Amino acid sequence: MKPAVDLKMAEQILARYPAEPRHLISVLQDCQIAYRYLPRDVLELVAQRLGVPLSKVYGVATFYKAFSLTPRGEKVLRVCTGTACHIRGAPLILNELCSRLQLKPGETTSDLKYSIEAVNCVGACALAPVVVVNDVANGNVSVTKARRLIGVSTSLGRDSQGSAAAKEGN
Amino acid sequence: MEALRYQDVKALATHAAQLAASPEATQRRLLVCCGTGCLAGGAAAVAEALEQQLAKLDKKQRVQLNLVCKKTGCHGFCEKGPLVVLMPEAIFYKGVKPKDCEAIVHQTVIGGEVIDKLLYVDPATDKAVVKYGDIEFYKQQQRVVMRNIGLIDPAKIDDYILRGGYRSLAKALSSMTPDHVLSEVEKAKLRGRGGAGFDAGRKWRSCKKAAGDVRYIICNGDEGDPGAFMDRSVMEGDPHGVIEGMIIGAYALECHHGYIYVRQEYPLAVKHLQQAIDDARGRGLLGHDILGSGFDFDIEIARGGGAFVCGESSALMRSVEGKVGEPRAKYVHATDKGLWDKPTVLNNVETWVNVVRIIEHGADWFTTMGTAGSKGTKAFALVGKVKNTGLVEVEMGTTLRQIIFGPGGGMLSSGERGGFKAVQTGGPSGGCLPDSLLDLPVDFDTLTKAGSMMGSGGMIVMDHSTCMVDVARYFLSFLTDESCGKCVPCREGLWQMYQIVSRICEGNGDLKDLDQIEDLSQAIINGSLCALGKSGPFPVQSTIRYFRHEYEAHIKEQRCPAGVCKALITYSIDKEICNGCGACLSACATSAILGERKKGDTFEINEVKCDRCGACAAVCKFDAVKVA
Numbered sequence: 001m002k003p004a005v006d007l008k009m010a011e012q013i014l015a016r017y018p019a020e021p022r023h024l025i026s027v028l029q030d031c032q033i034a035y036r037y038l039p040r041d042v043l044e045l046v047a048q049r050l051g052v053p054l055s056k057v058y059g060v061a062t063f064y065k066a067f068s069l070t071p072r073g074e075k076v077l078r079v080c081t082g083t084a085c086h087i088r089g090a091p092l093i094l095n096e097l098c099s100r101l102q103l104k105p106g107e108t109t110s111d112l113k114y115s116i117e118a119v120n121c122v123g124a125c126a127l128a129p130v131v132v133v134n135d136v137a138n139g140n141v142s143v144t145k146a147r148r149l150i151g152v153s154t155s156l157g158r159d160s161q162g163s164a165a166a167k168e169g170n
Numbered sequence: 171m172e173a174l175r176y177q178d179v180k181a182l183a184t185h186a187a188q189l190a191a192s193p194e195a196t197q198r199r200l201l202v203c204c205g206t207g208c209l210a211g212g213a214a215a216v217a218e219a220l221e222q223q224l225a226k227l228d229k230k231q232r233v234q235l236n237l238v239c240k241k242t243g244c245h246g247f248c249e250k251g252p253l254v255v256l257m258p259e260a261i262f263y264k265g266v267k268p269k270d271c272e273a274i275v276h277q278t279v280i281g282g283e284v285i286d287k288l289l290y291v292d293p294a295t296d297k298a299v300v301k302y303g304d305i306e307f308y309k310q311q312q313r314v315v316m317r318n319i320g321l322i323d324p325a326k327i328d329d330y331i332l333r334g335g336y337r338s339l340a341k342a343l344s345s346m347t348p349d350h351v352l353s354e355v356e357k358a359k360l361r362g363r364g365g366a367g368f369d370a371g372r373k374w375r376s377c378k379k380a381a382g383d384v385r386y387i388i389c390n391g392d393e394g395d396p397g398a399f400m401d402r403s404v405m406e407g408d409p410h411g412v413i414e415g416m417i418i419g420a421y422a423l424e425c426h427h428g429y430i431y432v433r434q435e436y437p438l439a440v441k442h443l444q445q446a447i448d449d450a451r452g453r454g455l456l457g458h459d460i461l462g463s464g465f466d467f468d469i470e471i472a473r474g475g476g477a478f479v480c481g482e483s484s485a486l487m488r489s490v491e492g493k494v495g496e497p498r499a500k501y502v503h504a505t506d507k508g509l510w511d512k513p514t515v516l517n518n519v520e521t522w523v524n525v526v527r528i529i530e531h532g533a534d535w536f537t538t539m540g541t542a543g544s545k546g547t548k549a550f551a552l553v554g555k556v557k558n559t560g561l562v563e564v565e566m567g568t569t570l571r572q573i574i575f576g577p578g579g580g581m582l583s584s585g586e587r588g589g590f591k592a593v594q595t596g597g598p599s600g601g602c603l604p605d606s607l608l609d610l611p612v613d614f615d616t617l618t619k620a621g622s623m624m625g626s627g628g629m630i631v632m633d634h635s636t637c638m639v640d641v642a643r644y645f646l647s648f649l650t651d652e653s654c655g656k657c658v659p660c661r662e663g664l665w666q667m668y669q670i671v672s673r674i675c676e677g678n679g680d681l682k683d684l685d686q687i688e689d690l691s692q693a694i695i696n697g698s699l700c701a702l703g704k705s706g707p708f709p710v711q712s713t714i715r716y717f718r719h720e721y722e723a724h725i726k727e728q729r730c731p732a733g734v735c736k737a738l739i740t741y742s743i744d745k746e747i748c749n750g751c752g753a754c755l756s757a758c759a760t761s762a763i764l765g766e767r768k769k770g771d772t773f774e775i776n777e778v779k780c781d782r783c784g785a786c787a788a789v790c791k792f793d794a795v796k797v798a
Contacts, residue, residue, distance in 0.1 A: 020492075025473070025492050029473055056494075060492070063475070063654075064495075065475065065476030066434045081396075082396030082397055083396040083553075083644070084630055086396075087641070092784050095785075096785060120652070121395070121396035123393065123399035123436060124206050124248070124399065125397050125399055125553040126249050126559035127249075128559075135437060136210075139207065142789070143757050143789055
């Protein structure tokens with residue numbers, strides 16, 4: 001049984017916009033920020049209030065990358081995989097973060113601490129490779145710096161070590 | 171002051187004159203770059219430290235100094251951030267840290283001395299350069315669109331007005347008819363800066379001719395091309411420039427509502443634009459009866475949802491309407507039926523700012539710059555393996571070589587895998603050009619003929635450590651991910667092409683694959699509605715055209731000359747060079763490094779355990795890790 005979602009935040013967000021279908025994306029964006037994902041109950045509420053069929057709301061929620069239907073972690077690590085970052089080592093950084101956290105891009109650790117996303121260009125190409133943690137851009141990320149972002153400082157072989165996320169919290 | 175609202179054009183001019191005569195206008199300025207690049211480098215802490223240092227001075231001294239510290243938009247030289255510039259002396263400091271701020275205030279601001287260690291050293295001459303304008307990176311640029319960026323605080327409307335802001339709007343409203351404005355833009359032969367290079371004047375004209383009295387204008391700030399961030403800097407660093415251009419455009423088109431569509435990855439741009447809109451509205455520059463002219467116009471910001479295809483005009487309009495961003499057939503022109511099926515003009519951020527300059531200086535001035543078919547200047551995001559990465563604005567027609575080896579400062583590294591190999595322009599719709607084409611002038615038409623395109627202005631320089639097959643695969647993976655799925659040839663064709671190129675990267679390719687890619691490319695180009703599909707095969711086609719030998723090395727010899735494709739490379743440690751420091755040991759996530767961290771000992775790589783991630787090579791300071 002999933003716990004019921006508190007719809008108070010969604011109500012507050014809806015109150016800020018006129019109840020017109022054109023505000024759907026803005027409303028969902030604010031809900032995504034508030035809940036860190038889009039719970040079904042929220043989608044249903046938004047559909048009803050803005051007068052958009054739930055199927056269309058679902059379509060929008062799954063079309064745009066900004067939205068997630070499953071909870072995202074406290075820290076969302078967005079590894080920029082734009083061209084400039086790609087040729088300056090983004091695949092290496094993505095690989096490092098994924099293997100340390102034992103996640104695939106788009107996944108979240110079971111303790112909801114970290115999510116990893118591979119995103120297209122964040123527009124800070126001069127600092128490639130870039131990892132955006134929540135809203136803070138980190139430039140010229142090396143393997144060592146990437147590890148620091150997830151609180152791993154020493155050598156942790158993948159063979160000998162479980163989820164590095166467990167190490168976080170220090 | 172806050173309630174100031176310009177009743178008419180004269181009131182704006184009077185206030186601008188007051189500002190110019192005020193003590194603030196002659197104040198010395200300490201400009202801290204707070205563009206995204208510098209912020210990532212810690213610019214916020216630098217600005218705070220400078221403020222603290224200034225606050226420590228006694229009041230008398232502060233009055234005497236007559237100095238203000240400003241947080242500006244992107245100076246463009248992101249590579250060297252955080253940047254601090256002292257004006258009017260134009261002393262340029264790079265790589266500034268909070269601990270340097272005490273020295274900056276006491277030695278430079280008060281003492282008038284230059285701090286050598288913060289100066290930019292020209293890699294060509296090895297000499298330190300003191301002044302902003304003397305740095306090759308800036309010296310070789312011609313900043314028309316970006317003229318205010320880095321010099322003003324984007325959150326302060328008075329800064330913009332002091333730099334001559336809203337003068338063009340005043341000129342248009344007071345001395346030009348809407349049609350006169352439109353003809354001036356036509357005469358300037360302004361072409362859209364978003365990539366396609368469509369004649370802006372023609373677009374405006376057809377929108378105005380379209381039936382109906384409700385029209386919309388849109389500013390496309392959905393800069394999705396990876397490797398491009400010109401629009402981001404403009405929106406963040408000079409938001410009023412975008413707004414002024416839109417108001418002038420709206421006046422010409424007799425339109426009353428505009429939208430700025432900004433991608434969600436640019437939160438700072440949204441913040442600055444919103445503030446600028448609110449301030450402009452407060453001053454009577456937006457909203458009802460602008461500058462007492464009787465003309466009404468307002469702007470709303472629409473945030474994108476993170477979909478590359480929404481940079482395409484028809485998809486963008488669907489997104490503004492709150493729908494899924496799918497493009498539609500082009501025989502319906504947006505100038506007839508665009509947003510909510512009303513005639514709509516959509517232009518890119520840079521295009522709108524150019525409108526301001528054209529009205530200010532006239533079309534004749536604008537057409538003195540550029541080539542026969544492409545007038546004016548163009549901003550480029552010069553990134554990748556060059557020494558000076560950042561934003562560069564040059565006259566149209568400047569050659570690739572002049573850009574890369576001029577402001578760009580040349581290649582980042584020399585040596586075995588350094589040196590120029592290719593430049594990628596036009597993002598996922600563009601192509602990769604080899605060194606034999608470096609002397610091509612950059613404008614809308616020349617690069618298209620060479621199999622690439624100028625695009626919105628991303629310019630990614632690659633050296634010999636970049637595998638062109640991998641680059642092609644990269645773009646295909648990008649495009650398969652971003653294809654909206656509406657057109658089958660794009661959705662399935664690009665995916666199929668990705669499979670083929672991946673096979674080549676893995677050493678399982680066949681020479682026939684190259685022909686098949688060509689066939690498939692034609693099908694995708696012919697069968698897709700929008701530019702995502704229509705130009706999607708370009709990166710692959712251009713790499714095959716100019717770097718066929720690399721594809722052949724992958725196919726015939728199972729070899730990746732650049733040392734990138736994992737299936738075709740092995741890592742080893744050169745025992746002659748390795749000094750046993752153990753950096754690779756900590757870097758390896760698969761425990762593939764054998765050996766102990768002991769003086770005089772060296773390491774080895776277990777090929778079976780090695781997953782060829784390259785982490786060891788990246789951390790080795792001595793280049794002991796070799797890839798073959």
